[in-house]
Amino acid sequence: MSDITSFDILDEEIQNTGGKARVLQALWDGDTGGWYLTFSLYAENPSVSGDLVWYYLGRVHSDGDQTTEAFAKELAAKAVNKYGLEFYFPSPDDADDDCPDWKERDKAISCAGCGKLILPDRDTTLPKEICYPCYRERERNQALIDDELQEYGVSLYRCKGRKYQGMRSCGYMEDFAMFPYISEALKRKIGTEGVTVLTIEKNELQSLSQKLEARLDVLAPLYKKAAPHDRNGKVISMFRDQSYKGKRYTLDSYRDPVHEEMAELLYSYNTTQEVIREKGCFKFFIKAKGYSYRDDAFMRFIHHTCKGRATINRMHEHYKKLLSREQVLSTLEKLERFGCISIKDDLITMTHLGKYAV
Numbered sequence: 371m372s373d374i375t376s377f378d379i380l381d382e383e384i385q386n387t388g389g390k391a392r393v394l395q396a397l398w399d400g401d402t403g404g405w406y407l408t409f410s411l412y413a414e415n416p417s418v419s420g421d422l423v424w425y426y427l428g429r430v431h432s433d434g435d436q437t438t439e440a441f442a443k444e445l446a447a448k449a450v451n452k453y454g455l456e457f458y459f460p461s462p463d464d465a466d467d468d469c470p471d472w473k474e475r476d477k478a479i480s481c482a483g484c485g486k487l488i489l490p491d492r493d494t495t496l497p498k499e500i501c502y503p504c505y506r507e508r509e510r511n512q513a514l515i516d517d518e519l520q521e522y523g524v525s526l527y528r529c530k531g532r533k534y535q536g537m538r539s540c541g542y543m544e545d546f547a548m549f550p551y552i553s554e555a556l557k558r559k560i561g562t563e564g565v566t567v568l569t570i571e572k573n574e575l576q577s578l579s580q581k582l583e584a585r586l587d588v589l590a591p592l593y594k595k596a597a598p599h600d601r602n603g604k605v606i607s608m609f610r611d612q613s614y615k616g617k618r619y620t621l622d623s624y625r626d627p628v629h630e631e632m633a634e635l636l637y638s639y640n641t642t643q644e645v646i647r648e649k650g651c652f653k654f655f656i657k658a659k660g661y662s663y664r665d666d667a668f669m670r671f672i673h674h675t676c677k678g679r680a681t682i683n684r685m686h687e688h689y690k691k692l693l694s695r696e697q698v699l700s701t702l703e704k705l706e707r708f709g710c711i712s713i714k715d716d717l718i719t720m721t722h723l724g725k726y727a728v
């Protein structure tokens with residue numbers, strides 16, 4: 371079984387089944403590595419009477435010039451041409467593993483949102499009439515209409531002059547390993563309205579470094595080397611080598627809490643040392659009080675889709691199915707008040723603050 375990277379490979383897999391190909395089926399599957407698309411085949415097999423026999427063919431891999439979906443369709447068109455088979459691809463527009471197998475298609479219904487085939491009894495926690503991506507979209511749209519508060523999302527940068535280097539993004543300040551070691555005085559600045567910027571520089575950096583070092587000095591004697599993982603007879607390694615005060619530590623952040631804390635703190639400690647040496651600072655951009663899901667959606671649309679410059683008309687056009695003109699305008703005014711955008715006549719420009727907070 372190989373990855374299907376060309377029609378020749380697909381054709382060879384089809385021929386290896388030894389049957390008369392009737393249906394080529396493309397279904398999504400997923401694991402911790404992400405989504406992937408698989409090809410399988412239903413074929414008449416002369417040695418098996420009755421039903422069509424199912425054969426797994428392999429994962430579809432495009433070379434990167436096309437999407438996996440487009441590549442799968444191109445390969446399938448050639449297979450249809452050669453074998454006169456049926457191509458069954460129930461979710462060609464987005465990855466979804468709730469679609470029925472070709473043999474279950476009679477039990478399926480069409481999603482009320484996008485029309486694709488789904489099994490109504492696939493997941494009891496979801497509405498029966500729509501697929502999961504449509505359900506998620508419905509939820510997002512509702513959050514946008516309701517202007518639900520979000521108040522999370524923090525991005526950390528290390529900065530030197532005008533140069534900003536993104537380090538990490540988390541939901542809340544408390545998610546950062548260095549958070550307990552930031553002074554109380556500084557923490558009190560968190561939580562003002564809109565987007566808050568928390569800058570750690572000079573004396574505060576020295577103090578942070580000392581506190582991280584003190585904690586690492588407690589952890590280092592507790593360190594014990596971890597055994598390699600052995601899952602199903604296969605040894606897998608998820609270790610990272612790091613040095614601290616001249617000694618090397620092989621850290622397994624996934625299984626050992628001491629290792630996990632050391633790995634996080636060493637990253638913070640080493641970066642703090644570098645920032646002190648280069649006379650830079652850390653900046654946290656915090657989406658704080660009053661920041662809503664709608665604000666975030668507007669910011670992402672202006673930043674990613676409009677590349678930082680949009681027009682009011684474009685915003686009206688983009689949100690016209692969900693929001694009134696008054697809602698669009700009041701959201702833009704709010705973002706301007708937060709300092710995330712500036713508006714001049716019809717033109718909206720993302721500010722420095724907005725760009726790094728988004």
Ligand SMILES: [Zn+2]
Pocket residue numbers: 481482483484485486500501502503504505
């Ligand atoms: Zn749908």
